[in-house]
Amino acid sequence: MRERGDEWTALMRSAILGDSAAYHRLLKAVTPVLRAAAQRGLARAGQPVDQSEDIVQEVLLAVHLKRHTWDANAPFAPWLFAIARNKLIDWLRRRGRRVFVNIDDFADSLPGDPAPEIPAASEVAVQLQSLPARQREVLQSIAVDSSSIKETAAKFAMSEGAVRVALHRGLASLTTKLRDA
Amino acid sequence: METDQLIRTLAADSSRPARPVSLVLALALLAAMPVSLAMLFAGLGVRPDVMRAMHNPFFDLKFAVTLALAISAVGVALHLSRPEASLRGWAWLLLIPAGLLVGGITSEMMLPQNLPMMTRLIGSNSRVCLTAVPLMSMPLLAAALIGLRHGAPTRPAVSGAIAGLLSAGLAATLYASHCTDDSPLFVATWYTIATALVAAIGAAIGARVLRF
Structure with a gap:
């Protein structure tokens, strides 16, 4: 332990x-x-x-x-x-x-081996839909489509810096929405 | 979103960790201080005999008490901005200003006085004190809450109350330069009531805004 x-x-x-x-x-x-x-x-x-x-x-x-x-x-x-x-x-x-x-x-x-079954989460997916379009697209691209920052930047014709900013802001607003939901 | 996907996303967010809470709190308070200072000069002004008053140890004691309150509250507030922190081992810091006051009252009792005790306690500025200290606290309280929001306090109402003590301590430091009542009995009564009021406001707001 x-x-x-x-x-x-x-x-x-x-x-x-x-x-x-x-x-x-x-x-x-x-x-x-x-x-x-x-x-x-x-x-x-x-x-x-x-x-x-x-x-x-x-x-x-x-x-x-x-x-x-x-x-x-x-x-x-x-x-x-x-x-x-x-x-x-x-x-x-x-x-x-x-x-x-x-x-x-x-x-x-805590015991180290928990139940193997992983239940599904839904709240993050729900709140994701209420984010501004750019943040949502970037988050989805990286989380769901497993794209890298670079690939995401190319996909949306953004700079890598802008992708990073959108990613960070998206995570922050997602957290706020979950808290106040 | 699956948890594995979320984890990958968090790891991809290579933004640097945010600035320390102490820095954000300090900057917020620095930004609010001029507002409270402006309220002091616009509404009250410094007492005209301030140069002479500085030779009176009981005048100086007011600043020691209020600054001790502000500084110890800053320490406790920063400590509580870490989620695993508890008040244990830290709450005694807040007794320092109370201890200074008790020392002041005791010394005053031992010195010969022109005025009876109740007259010194009631003073002539109690209503101004109860209005000005909470009012001048408000910009500082807002700043303190903004600073602490940056942290991760797990007891938001307690942290909000400490933010109230902090801002009341700073506001009372400003107010002390205006007030002509220097008796520690006056300070122990009216400054304390004003401070408790601000702490209660801080707790009520903190309970809402300091959740993370």
């Missing part, structure tokens, strides 16, 4: 310095743990666990947009789980549920 936390911290340090491969590995590594925790939290709140993927995606977006609040000298896992707990509570509250989130759901000592 300790080792896993150290590995995450090391990956996040590289990610902050601009290593996007390390960042990708880190997000891939934390996702099953976040999913298992979200499912436990939902089950405890008497909610259907198949909603967990929406929460996982909101957590990942928050991690991305708030990563400047992580102190690179501190371990990564407590920061991650604090965001995950916050997003779960927020999600339950938005649905008017009384919130009882057990801190242990996000404790460091």
